[in-house]
Amino acid sequence: MKQILIFLLATFSLSAQIKGVVLDSISGKPIAYVNIWVENENIGTTSEENGVFSLDIKEEKNIIFSALGYETKTIKSTEIKQVYLKSIVYEMEEIVLETPKKTKEFKVGNYESSGFRWHLNYNFNAIYFESNEETEKHPYLKEIKFHTISKLKNSKIRIRIVECNTDLSLGTDIIDEPILVDIKKGSKKNVEDVSNLKIKIPENGFFIVFEKLLIKENKFCLERKYKNSSKVKSTIKSCSYEPNLAYIPSEQNNVLYANNTLNWTKQDKVKLDKPKSYENLLMRKYHDKYLVPSIEITLTN
Template structure:
């Protein structure tokens, strides 16, 4: 018998019939270069988008008094009222003060894999509708990692109906008060996935990133860009309807606690319990991003 699969999409329901559109381009205030893949949200709401490869974006919102929040790795967060957005949004590069580190040469003679998942056990997927969102997983630091301090690679379970669908990886230090602390790496890690259900390996060994002392949060971010767009039909109350999703989808494991799982929907929050779940293994459990981490020396 086929296993059932549940996909959790993040959609935004609106009662408004018409939308007003705001169009602009995001630019680096120092270099004047466009900034791709900026996370763009209506402040305190589940409405947003992503700037495309050329830094361009369109956002739908009827209330011109609301604020738009612009967030991108390596740049200061910017909040602008919709009525003040003209043609260009400038973001200022952010300087992060890092702790002093001792440089050592990597040997890669040792490695350790953390939280390896079983592909056959996963029947729940995170997916994105028309609004971008992020899902994060916290890896606490442990003494046994001291001999393998460098992050070598990540493994995700992905499912995509589009070849080479892109997504972004953000890496943060853990913060016990705010979940998300300082960025561990100040650039986007744009990655792509193959079509179908795959274990997607992302090797970042060339970045020489050390596992943070306070623990690591791995965040995947959907990109609301045309090349990721997928339109499909579904039936509701006997009526055939058309909808839009953005690939890829990411597998999730069922957990008894949400201690290590978080989502971003306008703000960071812990995941909710799946009380209405139809899949037995996930009912009354918390969903946690299926990602394993490989460390090396």
């Protein structure tokens, strides 16, 4: 009987939910919206506004914690309770303060407001914007317009502005504060004014990164009742995290996707089996195209 009890306790501990809180190592204050995921896996979560998080795993794993302005930290799941992150200390360089004139504007991107037929279930989307003659004439980011689809009355999405490395990978954050946007239910246009941040376009170009926050506020669950072949009633519960970006077809492959901030990838072109068939009437515009978020940015001088 004792051996059976030990076995049951061991089994329970392996499948139990890990709970903890993420704190600033100096102030001891909770850190909100920290990206948390299992190393080398697509299992993750986000800390709540009070720094609290939970994660379901079946065995001991390495858990990675990543937050804007803090050093990334890896901890064994068995050691997690209070996780302290150390803030990044930036070396001070000579700062030249410039004020945008805001007399001229230039828009770039692909934005559509309707007809969305495709969905990609990635937690992170990074859209690349190159540096060119127009960005030299209009070097400041003024506004980000993007389209979302959400099943919740209210949800949140986070935007980061990230430098582009010479190999077209994501570099460091241009600003050390997150941009949190409140999203409404349905198919919606969102316009975020970032002119007060005075974001200047780097020489190598930059990424606008959309991060889905895996928090309670963004969780949508739906229960469906059905009868099987034996007419036995059952209930299926499915959950998702909102909001989702709306995707449109494009000839340009300028987007990186990921489920955590380490494993970025590109998508191949969409290939339909019978693109000219009646069944694909509404989908054929996506054939032999890349999927990109519906987004447009405004630059100013």
